Amino acid sequence: MIWRCLLAGSRAARSFWSLAVLLYLANLLVMAAVVWILAWILAQSADSSPGLAILVDGYNATVFSDLAEQGLSYGRTVLGAFLVAAPLGVILTTALSGGTIAVLAAGKSRWSFWTFLAATIAYAGRFLRLLLLGMLLLLALGAVAAVLLIGLVAVAGWAPETEKGLLEIIGAGVVAFLLCAIVVWTAMDYARLWMVRHRARSSRQALMKAFRFVGMHPVAAGAIQLAGFTMVAGVAGAQLLFGIPWEMGTLEGIVAVVLVHQSAVLLRTGIRLGMIASQLTLVTALVPSGEQSTEPSA
């Protein structure tokens, strides 16, 4: 069953390559906006200083230090860019999931953009509510983990003698949190599938159903998730081996990194698409078609 699902995912990733390209372009659009804003801020900071040209040659602590002194803190810029880009990226991806699942569920490789767009619009609100619910759940989970961790460390008996002991405790807490988070993420994936398959409106009910499904089929759901994560991590690792953008000192090098990097992003988008297709296959195989939502149709 698991193998069949993964094969189906792999076939879907190939068949729906144009959908992967569309999702990649959406990601690129957000990033292009962020890059443009960053470039603008930097150009304003030291517009006619050849000293800034040293940035072309790579990281230079002296330049960054002086930029920071002028109010352009490197850390704040990175954090600010991330805080803007991350929610935008997540929201966009979430919103586009409706169209993605609808196209995959239809199973026709010659899909219509308008079908995609209509489903995206139809499910965007519901999926964003689901996202909010999932995030709240994760936040609560994180808070509980933090309280437990702080409680344990604060209790004199648990205070570690070595930093290794402290790191082990923190590491165990982080791993436990991540495992819980993966369960929540997985459930959110299946909740979206549920909502599209059954045209359900209630994100809470969908999430409950998804938790139940994951609880009943943990091995299959976990295997698909693990396969997806492994492939994504593999691509990210290969990307790092090729080179970190920061380290490239020449324009040719930067162009090469950009090309490799974009290929990796596209590849990961395809992997994600395959994952959703695998999950869809699993749900279709395991949930009897007679099981319907109790809610009215959208």
Place this chain on the structure above:
Amino acid sequence: MFGREFPTLIPSMNIHLVLPISLILSSGLLAGPALGSALSPRIANYTIAVTLDVEGKTLEGHEELSWHNTSPDTITSLQFHLYLNGFRNKHSTFLRGRRGPSAELSPGDEGWIDLLSVISQENTDLTPAVRFVRPDDGNQDDSTVVEIPLARALLPGDSVVLAMRFRARLPRIRERTGYAGTFFMVAQWFPKIGVYEPAGFRGRQQGGWNCHQFHHATEFYADFGVYTVAITLPQHFVVGASGVQLAESPAGDSLKTVTFCAEDVHDFAWTASPDFVVVREQWRGVALRVLMQKQRLAQASRYTASAIAALSYLSSHLGPYPYPSLTIVDPAFRGSGAGGMEYPTLITTGTLWGMPDGVRFPEEVTVHEFTHQYWYGMVATNETEEAWMDEGLTTYYTARIMDETYGPTRSLLDLPGLRAGRGERDRSGYTRMRDPRCAPIAATTWKVKDPEFGRIVYYKTATMLATLERMIGRSAMDSVMRTYFGRWRFAHPAGRDLVATFNTLVPRLNPDRYGAGLDWFFEQILYDTVTCDFELESISTEPVQDPGGTTTRGATLDTLQSVALYTSAVTVCQRGSALLPTTVRVVFEDGKEVIEEWDGRSSSMLLRYTRPARVISAEVDPERRVLLDLNLLNNSRTTRPSNLPAWSFAARLGLILQSAVQLLAVAG
């Protein structure tokens, strides 16, 4: 306060001379490396027997001090530091100087030292006359300095021998000393005599004791001598100390006594823990002994490699390291407050389990603390009054050693996508201060209350020296510093002595440029708070209708042919108040470059050119010699700005963000 309390502290005072010391002296343990040929004046010589009570965190000590009056004055009293009393109560001068949590003293965490008895060599009991003095602030809650009137005045050239008993309790680790579990860092732990400075010494008007109270932002100052210290503690403890180990013998009841001797040093510190793992290394006759925490054993080679790099560099650039040993202490996790400190021939470092190789914190701390062996250890300036002479010079050499060993742009951090050099950090440590004018470098250290003054002492001094090095040249700098070190080691110089060395040597090495000496530089940067910020204010160009004239300095008329001529004006200015010379590089569109000298005596300079090519860019201090410049980005200007750097930076950041966001969006 001491006068009132003292009688009750010692109800049954033992006035007999201390037995353990006599045993040590008669046992012949002082043979071997002790009492070799003297490198220093050996004014204050100590023989101490101390017992560590591991449970009570206390020390019981017997100290015999032999002090030699090398001054032309007759001495009637001696002054001693009791540093541990800085942690006796939260109203001590030390803790009053602290702010926030570090000013607190939790019950049970106190440290203190009581002087139980003082007996002179004539067997006169001096104890009743002992009194606390507060020469700096009169704080009655501070008991870090005592004065002991002598029974007989000490004539020039005479010596006095005092036998003292003391009891001390170590604080929970803070700053430089104390305990954490079974880790003990025992520093500033015994009654330590101050320095008697005669008139004329370090610029003093009158002779007197230099024995300051313990202040939160300052360190130490003491005379050289020979220390012989016998430490009694549980047998399973591993001990490290200043100097070399002479003997180890059982002391009954699962105890042992380990005896160390340190010659030509001005302090003695030791450490003990049952958890130390000993790693040994050797470099040209210097025995390195690293006391590692077990879980960080893999990082021992980082300590030894960086210590050897520093030994090698300083031996060749300043002078040989004359001691036979160096002990490197890796403090316990809970005792990390003891890390990053220097004592004679013993340094404490610091790292964390799993520290990546590219984060060169352990190397940096090791190099820094070892470099102190030269300035704090041998030159031995007064850290309480002129901290910059030790910390600043040490920081400057730390950057030199780190940058030379690991590379100037990656000697501090060398991680994928994140690099920084140690020298770069020194400069930014100064330029990013909230107020770089808060105090002169040479301000009397213990008097300055500004919490950022430490950055002046460390980073501005280092940046000042790095600037000086770029101005006079590396070889001239090395020559000056080698001469200064050779002339003043074991001699307690003052800041003016270092300046005088520059003023003597630099004009000889470079009479054309610095014939008048460097007072103009030091008076601004060392003794004043002026700042430097060169700025390339503007570049303007306009076509010349009637070719012909040339204008002010630097102008050149290359051709009178019938080509278009342009008049270009370049304005440079000094946004700070420093008067420092520099150069300006002007680049024309035909590729020609002109280097102009700017004496820096005015706040701005206008350069005008009439040439068949426009000025397209100009830069003040293009070789980046004046690292004291607060902002290097405004040093240059171009009429043809390129967006390429900004786009390059943004694109790189964007690529990283794109991946991060995509991975995060797996939830979406």
